[in-house]
Amino acid sequence: MDIVYLLIPLSVVLVFFIGMAFWWSLRGGQFDDLEGPAHRILMDDDKPDAG
Amino acid sequence: MCCAGCAAVAQAIVDNGLVSYYRQRSALPARDATVPQSLRDLAAYDVLPPGNAAADGDIREAALILEGINCAACVWLIEGRVMQIPGVVAFEINFTSHRARVRWQPARTRLSEIIATIAAIGYRAYPYDRDRAEQARRGERNRALLRLFVAGFGMMQVMMYLVPVYLAAGDMTADVEQLMRLASLALTAPVVFYSAFPFFAGAWRDLRNGRPGMDVPVALGIGAAFAASVLATLRGTDAVYFDSVTMFVFLLLAARYFEMTARAKSLATQEQLALRVPQVAERLSDWPASHAAEKVPALALHEGDHVRIATGATVPADGIVVDGTGELDEALLTGEAKPQMRRPGETLTGGSFNLGNPLVMRVTGVGESTRLAAILRLADRAAAARPRLALAADRVARYFVSALLVVAAAVAVIWMRIDPAHALAVTVAVLVVSCPCALSLATPAVLGAAGGSLHARGVLVTRSDAIEGLARATDVVFDKTGTLTTGRMHLRDVAVLGGEDRSACLAIAAALEAGSIHPVARALTAVAENEIDAAQRRQVGSITHVAGGGVEAVIEGRRLRIGTPAYVGQLCGQALPATIAGVAEDCTVVMLGDEQGWLAQFTLADRVRPAARELVAALRKGGLRLHLVSGDRFASVQHVARELDIDCVRAVATPADKCAYVQRLQQNGALVVMVGDGVNDAAGLGAAQVSVAMGGGADVASGNSDVVLLDGRLDGLATAFDTARRALRIVRQNLAWAFAYNALAIPLAACGLVTPLLAGVGMATSSALVIANALRLLRIERKLSTPVYARTVTVVE
Numbered sequence: 001m002d003i004v005y006l007l008i009p010l011s012v013v014l015v016f017f018i019g020m021a022f023w024w025s026l027r028g029g030q031f032d033d034l035e036g037p038a039h040r041i042l043m044d045d046d047k048p049d050a051g
Numbered sequence: 052m053c054c055a056g057c058a059a060v061a062q063a064i065v066d067n068g069l070v071s072y073y074r075q076r077s078a079l080p081a082r083d084a085t086v087p088q089s090l091r092d093l094a095a096y097d098v099l100p101p102g103n104a105a106a107d108g109d110i111r112e113a114a115l116i117l118e119g120i121n122c123a124a125c126v127w128l129i130e131g132r133v134m135q136i137p138g139v140v141a142f143e144i145n146f147t148s149h150r151a152r153v154r155w156q157p158a159r160t161r162l163s164e165i166i167a168t169i170a171a172i173g174y175r176a177y178p179y180d181r182d183r184a185e186q187a188r189r190g191e192r193n194r195a196l197l198r199l200f201v202a203g204f205g206m207m208q209v210m211m212y213l214v215p216v217y218l219a220a221g222d223m224t225a226d227v228e229q230l231m232r233l234a235s236l237a238l239t240a241p242v243v244f245y246s247a248f249p250f251f252a253g254a255w256r257d258l259r260n261g262r263p264g265m266d267v268p269v270a271l272g273i274g275a276a277f278a279a280s281v282l283a284t285l286r287g288t289d290a291v292y293f294d295s296v297t298m299f300v301f302l303l304l305a306a307r308y309f310e311m312t313a314r315a316k317s318l319a320t321q322e323q324l325a326l327r328v329p330q331v332a333e334r335l336s337d338w339p340a341s342h343a344a345e346k347v348p349a350l351a352l353h354e355g356d357h358v359r360i361a362t363g364a365t366v367p368a369d370g371i372v373v374d375g376t377g378e379l380d381e382a383l384l385t386g387e388a389k390p391q392m393r394r395p396g397e398t399l400t401g402g403s404f405n406l407g408n409p410l411v412m413r414v415t416g417v418g419e420s421t422r423l424a425a426i427l428r429l430a431d432r433a434a435a436a437r438p439r440l441a442l443a444a445d446r447v448a449r450y451f452v453s454a455l456l457v458v459a460a461a462v463a464v465i466w467m468r469i470d471p472a473h474a475l476a477v478t479v480a481v482l483v484v485s486c487p488c489a490l491s492l493a494t495p496a497v498l499g500a501a502g503g504s505l506h507a508r509g510v511l512v513t514r515s516d517a518i519e520g521l522a523r524a525t526d527v528v529f530d531k532t533g534t535l536t537t538g539r540m541h542l543r544d545v546a547v548l549g550g551e552d553r554s555a556c557l558a559i560a561a562a563l564e565a566g567s568i569h570p571v572a573r574a575l576t577a578v579a580e581n582e583i584d585a586a587q588r589r590q591v592g593s594i595t596h597v598a599g600g601g602v603e604a605v606i607e608g609r610r611l612r613i614g615t616p617a618y619v620g621q622l623c624g625q626a627l628p629a630t631i632a633g634v635a636e637d638c639t640v641v642m643l644g645d646e647q648g649w650l651a652q653f654t655l656a657d658r659v660r661p662a663a664r665e666l667v668a669a670l671r672k673g674g675l676r677l678h679l680v681s682g683d684r685f686a687s688v689q690h691v692a693r694e695l696d697i698d699c700v701r702a703v704a705t706p707a708d709k710c711a712y713v714q715r716l717q718q719n720g721a722l723v724v725m726v727g728d729g730v731n732d733a734a735g736l737g738a739a740q741v742s743v744a745m746g747g748g749a750d751v752a753s754g755n756s757d758v759v760l761l762d763g764r765l766d767g768l769a770t771a772f773d774t775a776r777r778a779l780r781i782v783r784q785n786l787a788w789a790f791a792y793n794a795l796a797i798p799l800a801a802c803g804l805v806t807p808l809l810a811g812v813g814m815a816t817s818s819a820l821v822i823a824n825a826l827r828l829l830r831i832e833r834k835l836s837t838p839v840y841a842r843t844v845t846v847v848e
Contacts, residue, residue, distance in 0.1 A: 004227060005230065008231065012237050022204075023197060026193050
């Protein structure tokens with residue numbers, strides 16, 4: 001059971017990193033449009049030079 | 052395909068190699084794709100207002116609002132088409148907000164060309180001011196999202212630490228348990244100090260103002276539970292409440308976030324409505340020598356310019372009347388409900404509505420003080436006005452909070468005497484278990500959900516009070532023209548009565564009606580535009596509009612009138628011609644005459660909207676009394692009433708009559724919902740408890756009303772009534788639940804019978820129940836709306 005003494009502090013640190021990652025993606029504008037990109041990936045553009 | 056317009060659009064799509072639009076679209080575009088008048092003079096947009104376009108070397112950038120987007124295929128289609136225009140450097144659409152940013156090289160293309168291209172494939176684009184308010188909103192949203200994320204993630208992780216502790220129930224070694232507590236503390240601290248900060252700030256503000264609101268017990272609960280838990284952790288004994296604290300904060304923040312998103316969405320739609328027409332002003336560059344009007348962006352006006360303000364239009368800037376006398380509705384700006392009379396020499400305030408005659412104004416002030424002020428006011432109203440229902444809940448909550456604080460204090464004192472060791476734990480349990488959360492969520496969550504589901508059905512609720520009003524309504528008063536009928540009149544017949552021939556009569560009629568946005572005027576000018584060549588166009592002097600009557604003007608020295616037979620008859624002084632008797636009763640008759648006699652009789656027909664019959668049937672089934680009040684002839688009003696089976700009918704009603712009609716109903720105890728679209732309904736709409744306007748109607752109607760039917764979709768109104776009733780029922784259920792829960796839980800907690808786990812679970816269940824109950828509104832709505840979008844999809848190969 002000694003491993004919990006390492007794992008639990010580690011999980012706390014990990015949570016902080018995940019929080020930082022979220023803050024970074026928020027700043028990068030990844031949450032500005034939550035619907036469009038999901039559809040856009042499905043739209044095959046036959047003529048890439050047009051886009 | 053239904054018309055040449057569709058064919059042209061389809062052809063444009065196929066020609067440009069965008070056929071896969073038809074494979075990929077998941078919803079049909081709205082049928083009403085007529086290009087508004089303001090888009091016809093696109094060149095006006097090339098003179099861009101300073102706030103909109105940003106110049107960057109030889110590349111310019113502008114922000115556009117797009118209308119008509121239904122699904123992702125639309126976005127793809129517009130992006131694909133616009134990017135084909137040579138000179139467009141970048142074009143990006145935000146699917147959620149329906150806004151776009153375009154960057155182009157002015158040397159190779161123009162903004163008007165881009166907008167025209169978008170219009171050619173059936174969508175509408177308007178340039179708009181990307182002001183700082185939007186930036187601020189985006190920042191606020193991102194901060195709220197981050198707070199929510201921190202609380203949510205903290206909640207999950209704390210749960211992960213504490214659930215084993217609960218399950219082990221003492222089997223865990225003391226140091227592992229302590230480690231779990233410390234880890235929970237480390238994750239709860241940011242939730243309390245960062246995520247819950249708005250609650251503490253709110254509570255502090257409330258206390259300073261001496262008006263304790265919901266934030267006080269929330270902050271107290273969070274603070275007390277957190278402090279007690281920290282103490283317990285340091286001492287290594289007692290139970291901790293970290294899980295309850297994080298969950299509490301997360302649920303409250305989630306509710307606030309959804310409320311904020313719903314508000315931002317309706318705000319964006321409202322701004323869109325507000326921006327639609329008046330951004331373009333009609334400048335008379337050569338006044339008074341000529342009446343030729345050119346359309347320019349309102350922000351491109353300069354001091355000293357002469358501007359024409361049509362009936363139902365918004366005054367684009369501050370100025371002084373130089374020609375015409377009219378009534379102005381300044382309610383938006385001053386709160387003065389009575390229309391104000393303005394004569395030549397008197398001042399006009401930008402943002403007020405012209406209810407009366409077209410005016411000519413000399414601009415004296417432009418910029419920030421005018422249209423922007425009106426938009427901000429609109430936005431403020433939506434943001435600041437708390438619905439009455441929520442206010443009532445708040446008031447109840449305030450008593451509840453005061454009572455709760457007294458009880459908590461009493462519990463603390465009593466337990467101090469009985470068992471000082473447990474006094475803190477019991478007091479905290481009372482604060483945590485009592486769920487002000489459920490009480491304060493009960494109403495806003497429901498109103499937010501109702502507004503959201505209605506928005507998806509094309510009904511924009513601009514004032515949350517309207518939901519309560521719709522639910523309690525007893526009477527619905529409809530306007531006829533433009534509301535129950537399509538409002539697009541078609542000229543069926545012209546009977547020449549005097550010495551002038553058909554085309555001369557049409558030319559005169561079109562000249563008289565040029566400044567008006569009344570459907571009759573639109574039909575006449577549309578026909579005239581097609582049939583009459585420029586040489587026959589007339590110059591018109593001193594136009595007088597009589598609301599509910601018609602128009603009088605002087606053309607080449609002749610006094611002419613167009614309008615209702617009664618109004619024109621006053622000028623002609625002759626008996627009504629025999630031809631008028633032969634007119635079918637569903638037609639509207641407009642007469643043209645001069646001082647010598649009748650000139651022509653125009654017969655116009657309007658069609659009942661396809662959705663009107665179902666709406667009327669649905670409302671009648673809901674037990675509502677229906678009324679039809681119109682300024683039109685008795686026979687044509689009667690005809691529509693009979694077709695739709697409406698009993699109470701009032702014809703030939705002036706705007707004042709409509710208002711009086713509504714007030715008389717109210718005196719008999721009725722709660723009146725008025726549905727209208729036009730300038731002449733404005734008074735009635737103002738008098739009714741709930742006003743519903745057609746989205747495509749006159750500015751004055753949609754700008755002030757509580758509910759706007761976007762794109763003139765009448766079918767949404769029946770849903771609105773239905774949803775409103777369900778919403779009110781759910782609010783009652785929620786409040787009943789919150790009270791019942793508290794009545795049971797608080798005494799138990801005060802007796803020390805509620806364990807920390809039970810307190811946390813009870814609080815969370817109660818809040819989740821309230822939210823889930825509110826979300827039922829959305830769920831049922833989605834089921835209802837599927838058939839609408841599941842219509843056949845045409846494939847063009």
